[in-house]
Amino acid sequence: TSCHPALDAGSLHYITMKVNVSFDLPLKRNPYKGRYIAIEGIDGSGKSTQLHAVREYFVKKGKEVILTSEPKSELITGQLIRKILSSESKIPSNAWQYLYSADRVINHEQFIEPALKEEKMVISHRSFWSVLPYGIMDRTGSDYDYAVANSLLVSQGILSHYHQFIVPDMTLYLQLPVDEAVKRLSQMDKEKEIYEKKSKLQKIAKGYDWLLQKYPQEFTVIDSQQDVARVTADIIAKISNFVVSKAGNPRY
Numbered sequence: 267t268s269c270h271p272a273l274d275a276g277s278l279h280y281i282t283m284k285v286n287v288s289f290d291l292p293l294k295r296n297p298y299k300g301r302y303i304a305i306e307g308i309d310g311s312g313k314s315t316q317l318h319a320v321r322e323y324f325v326k327k328g329k330e331v332i333l334t335s336e337p338k339s340e341l342i343t344g345q346l347i348r349k350i351l352s353s354e355s356k357i358p359s360n361a362w363q364y365l366y367s368a369d370r371v372i373n374h375e376q377f378i379e380p381a382l383k384e385e386k387m388v389i390s391h392r393s394f395w396s397v398l399p400y401g402i403m404d405r406t407g408s409d410y411d412y413a414v415a416n417s418l419l420v421s422q423g424i425l426s427h428y429h430q431f432i433v434p435d436m437t438l439y440l441q442l443p444v445d446e447a448v449k450r451l452s453q454m455d456k457e458k459e460i461y462e463k464k465s466k467l468q469k470i471a472k473g474y475d476w477l478l479q480k481y482p483q484e485f486t487v488i489d490s491q492q493d494v495a496r497v498t499a500d501i502i503a504k505i506s507n508f509v510v511s512k513a514g515n516p517r518y
């Protein structure tokens with residue numbers, strides 16, 4: 267949709283023009299020998315805990331593992347995002363996911379892709395998949411409208427003619443009921459963030475459910491209600507099986 271002003275009897279009016287654009291693009295796959303693993307889930311599902319536990323396991327196995335996150339706190343963009351998440355700063359909701367996208371570009375170009383080129387394993391706390399469950403809620407508020415999903419896929423560089431982010435080789439989704447997530451978050455000794463409310467977590471969980479239905483081949487679901495050690499063991503087993511299954515692929 268585009269608008270341009272037109273003068274009519276001294277008044278300024280806007281003429282709205284609607285243009286329908288349709289195209290089909292594949293996800294951008296990792297072309298390097300390194301492996302790109304992402305851990306996704308609603309707030310409180312255990313992503314940070316598992317990120318470090320899994321890294322420790324593979325480092326002991328002799329793997330070179332790089333940890334990263336979205337947002338990336340070391341970057342100026344990530345620092346601003348953290349301030350907004352903790353309600354220290356505010357920006358318009360329409361700008362929110364674009365800020366994430368800028369942070370993601372720097373993270374991919376300066377950290378993720380160089381590590382993959384060097385055949386390292388990259389494990390990320392979140393990835394571009396978070397754009398949809400969180401972005402849909404940011405854009406539509408209380409009316410959780412999946413109609414905006416396609417526009418987010420394009421505008422945030424997931425399906426775009428101009429720029430695309432590499433899709434993780436494997437995305438582990440830590441599935442946890444919202445009530446349990448709220449309970450865990452209430453017990454954490456950390457500053458609360460804007461998404462850590464039951465009403466928002468419910469909408470975000472629905473967004474992930476939509477992703478699992480839309481892209482089932484991209485996600486490996488892990489039951490995060492289990493004890494921490496069991497979740498870690500499940501993740502390690504899934505990643506190990508993935509690495510073995512790809513061993514004969516020249517790309518790996």
